[in-house]
Amino acid sequence: MGSRKGMALAGAIVGALAVALVAFGNPVNMGICVVCFIRDTAGALGLHRAAAVQYIRPEIIGIALGAWLMSLKGGDFRVRGGSAPLTRFVLGFFVVIGALMFLGCPLRMILRLAGGDLTAIFGFLGFTAGILLGVAFLNGGFSLQRTYALPKTEGFVFPAIQAALLVLLVAAPAFIFFSPEGPGSLHAPLVVSLIAGLIVGGLAQRSRLCMVGGIRDLVLFKDAHLITGFAAIFIVALLGNLFTGNFKLGFSGQPVAHTDWLWNFLGMLLAGLGSVLLGGCPLRQIVLAAEGNIDSAVTFLGMVVGAAFAHNFGLAASGAGATANGKAATIVGLIVVAVIGLVNMERVQAGLKGEMSVGS
Amino acid sequence: MALKTVDARGRACPEPVLLTKKALQQSPEGVEVLVGNSTSRDNVRRFAESRGYKTQVKEQGEDFLLIITR
Numbered sequence: 001m002g003s004r005k006g007m008a009l010a011g012a013i014v015g016a017l018a019v020a021l022v023a024f025g026n027p028v029n030m031g032i033c034v035v036c037f038i039r040d041t042a043g044a045l046g047l048h049r050a051a052a053v054q055y056i057r058p059e060i061i062g063i064a065l066g067a068w069l070m071s072l073k074g075g076d077f078r079v080r081g082g083s084a085p086l087t088r089f090v091l092g093f094f095v096v097i098g099a100l101m102f103l104g105c106p107l108r109m110i111l112r113l114a115g116g117d118l119t120a121i122f123g124f125l126g127f128t129a130g131i132l133l134g135v136a137f138l139n140g141g142f143s144l145q146r147t148y149a150l151p152k153t154e155g156f157v158f159p160a161i162q163a164a165l166l167v168l169l170v171a172a173p174a175f176i177f178f179s180p181e182g183p184g185s186l187h188a189p190l191v192v193s194l195i196a197g198l199i200v201g202g203l204a205q206r207s208r209l210c211m212v213g214g215i216r217d218l219v220l221f222k223d224a225h226l227i228t229g230f231a232a233i234f235i236v237a238l239l240g241n242l243f244t245g246n247f248k249l250g251f252s253g254q255p256v257a258h259t260d261w262l263w264n265f266l267g268m269l270l271a272g273l274g275s276v277l278l279g280g281c282p283l284r285q286i287v288l289a290a291e292g293n294i295d296s297a298v299t300f301l302g303m304v305v306g307a308a309f310a311h312n313f314g315l316a317a318s319g320a321g322a323t324a325n326g327k328a329a330t331i332v333g334l335i336v337v338a339v340i341g342l343v344n345m346e347r348v349q350a351g352l353k354g355e356m357s358v359g360s
Numbered sequence: 361m362a363l364k365t366v367d368a369r370g371r372a373c374p375e376p377v378l379l380t381k382k383a384l385q386q387s388p389e390g391v392e393v394l395v396g397n398s399t400s401r402d403n404v405r406r407f408a409e410s411r412g413y414k415t416q417v418k419e420q421g422e423d424f425l426l427i428i429t430r
Binding site for chain 1: 369370371372373374375377378381396397398399402406407410422
């Protein structure tokens with residue numbers, strides 16, 4: 001699975017599962033969307049009250065538990081943390097604000113392109129620009145510093161939270177919100193979603209599939225390893241969409257998407273830059289959290305809170321386009337993330353410690 | 361001559377590879393890189409081998425020491 005072929009196979013299976021999940025009932029071009037699904041789960045818990053997007057998505061639970069089980073099996077479960085956790089929380093928060101401006105995480109961006117949604121091209125361009133900006137920070141010595149070993153029990157909390165969400169989903173107590181209509185009401189049967197999630201999580205853990213790492217490593221190291229997975233998802237999802245009749249080429253009338261090119265671009269610029277600074281896309285953050293990375297678990301919580309804010313304050317875009325509040329939040333996000341990038345650069349760090357003379 | 365050691369333990373992607381890249385620019389004859397997980401081990405190894413280096417991996421408790429030489 002560590003090989004190029006293994007990466008291509010993992011991507012191909014993820015792409016095929018995404019198409020299958022749509023056939024089983026998920027919204028079109030949303031077989032898997034990590035950010036949208038975190039948002040739906042936040043809504044189901046009442047953290048936001050947007051009635052159209054409330055459902056505890058079993059895919060997220062499956063991805064987390066699948067990655068957790070696979071990491072235990074492969075000896076990759078290592079509990080660690082302490083690499084700027086609160087900074088990561090803020091980055092996770094704004095990655096979601098950017099992604100919900102575009103209406104999709106990097107994975108859904110690929111799925112939208114594979115469904116013929118040409119508005120996603122602007123998202124892809126913004127995403128690429130964000131990654132290039134992130135690479136500039138990395139080359140300038142950006143680092144959130146290292147993690148340290150933590151007690152093993154700490155690593156079981158994240159999978160336990162996911163298991164608790166599964167219990168809430170199955171038991172469906174009255175205080176959990178389930179969308180009667182809208183995207184939140186569209187979902188594959190629970191067992192299908194859960195199994196698909198488990199497979200995606202297991203594969204993503206083994207292969208280290210990461211949407212943001214593909215372009216990043218290609219630029220930084222001329223390494224095409226991770227982008228192989230990205231390309232495989234696109235190709236298989238494209239073929240699958242053609243086969244199932246879900247391919248619809250064009251700009252207008254695309255499912256859960258808007259045509260505002262500038263804000264599609266800026267939203268994914270924010271998501272791409274934030275993801276590079278985090279060291280991985282939202283999917284990868286869940287996998288890392290499952291492997292015992294507590295900082296990534298904190299990032300996940302930041303994403304949950306970001307999703308709640310996005311719908312409590314009208315920041316998320318919709319088919320009708322971007323909102324004024326959402327535009328403001330995206331700009332604020334770009335500024336905050338750029339400041340995080342700057343203050344965590346080696347030179348600035350050294351300057352703060354007084355190790356460097358002024359003007360050097 | 362002993363190789364210079366880079367401590368990349370606990371660093372998020374892609375820092376271990378970036379640190380290796382910088383170290384190899386300074387010491388083209390080779391370096392040792394200490395990483396804390398299998399992802400970083402594989403990433404650093406893939407990078408070194410793509411640049412024509414040989415890598416040898418030694419397990420050190422929970423960590424991995426990669427010896428990168430020409």
